Amino acid sequence: QKEVEQNSGPLSVPEGAIASLNCTYSDRVSQSFFWYRQYSGKSPELIMSIYSNGDKEDGRFTAQLNKASQYVSLLIRDSQPSDSATYLCAVKNTGFQKLVFGTGTRLLVSP
Amino acid sequence: DAGVIQSPRHEVTEMGQEVTLRCKPISGHDYLFWYRQTMMRGLELLIYFNNNVPIDDSGMPEDRFSAKMPNASFSTLKIQPSEPRDSAVYFCASSELAGEYNEQFFGPGTRLTVL
Numbered sequence: 001q002k003e004v005e006q007n008s009g010p011l012s013v014p015e016g017a018i019a020s021l022n023c024t025y026s027d028r029v030s031q032s033f034f035w036y037r038q039y040s041g042k043s044p045e046l047i048m049s050i051y052s053n054g055d056k057e058d059g060r061f062t063a064q065l066n067k068a069s070q071y072v073s074l075l076i077r078d079s080q081p082s083d084s085a086t087y088l089c090a091v092k093n094t095g096f097q098k099l100v101f102g103t104g105t106r107l108l109v110s111p
Numbered sequence: 112d113a114g115v116i117q118s119p120r121h122e123v124t125e126m127g128q129e130v131t132l133r134c135k136p137i138s139g140h141d142y143l144f145w146y147r148q149t150m151m152r153g154l155e156l157l158i159y160f161n162n163n164v165p166i167d168d169s170g171m172p173e174d175r176f177s178a179k180m181p182n183a184s185f186s187t188l189k190i191q192p193s194e195p196r197d198s199a200v201y202f203c204a205s206s207e208l209a210g211e212y213n214e215q216f217f218g219p220g221t222r223l224t225v226l
Contacts, residue, residue, distance in 0.1 A: 096167075097144075097159060098159065099144075103154075
């Protein structure tokens with residue numbers, strides 16, 4: 001079982017819709033969770049981080065964490081074509097600086 | 112403020128040759144990370160440094176790979192001899208002093224092709 005699992009997609013949504021991206025992790029001691037966005041041919045950039053159970057909102061983005069079920073999700077409201085990218089989920093354990101990444105979900109937002 | 116700088120951006124070499132990738136972290140950042148990204152395996156951590164000292168090199172695939180950080184503003188990742196399976200994009204990232212919430216900032220990457 002991979003440490004961090006994501007559906008590779010592509011996830012296709014129309015412009016203006018809500019995109020829902022999911023991630024599960026296997027290590028129960030994971031404490032910090034991150035969503036990175038990566039455009040084709042570019043480097044990953046951090047868009048959201050979450051550490052506590054529940055929801056965290058930042059503009060059109062909402063991260064959701066459920067440690068009991070070991071999943072973290074990212075919702076993108078009012079999706080735009082510019083949101084088309086690969087979204088990488090990453091987890092970090094307490095006391096360590098190492099990030100473990102999933103293989104990413106490719107999102108396609110059609111006009 | 113300059114971000115993480117990597118060179119070269121593209122490298123094409125032949126099997127058996129030595130390859131050296133370079134990274135300059137963001138000034139003031141204490142952690143430096145080397146990652147490799149492939150379609151099959153995604154983004155994998157190879158090694159990371161704290162204050163120029165290697166902390167975890169468990170991701171280094173084999174002895175052909177080595178990394179150094181001689182000072183706070185420079186790091187190298189060397190592959191000798193290179194093999195076609197080393198073809199990937201290699202990213203360097205840096206972050207400030209520890210914390211659970213420290214963001215890693217990625218460089219533009221080096222796309223390596225080994226023929």
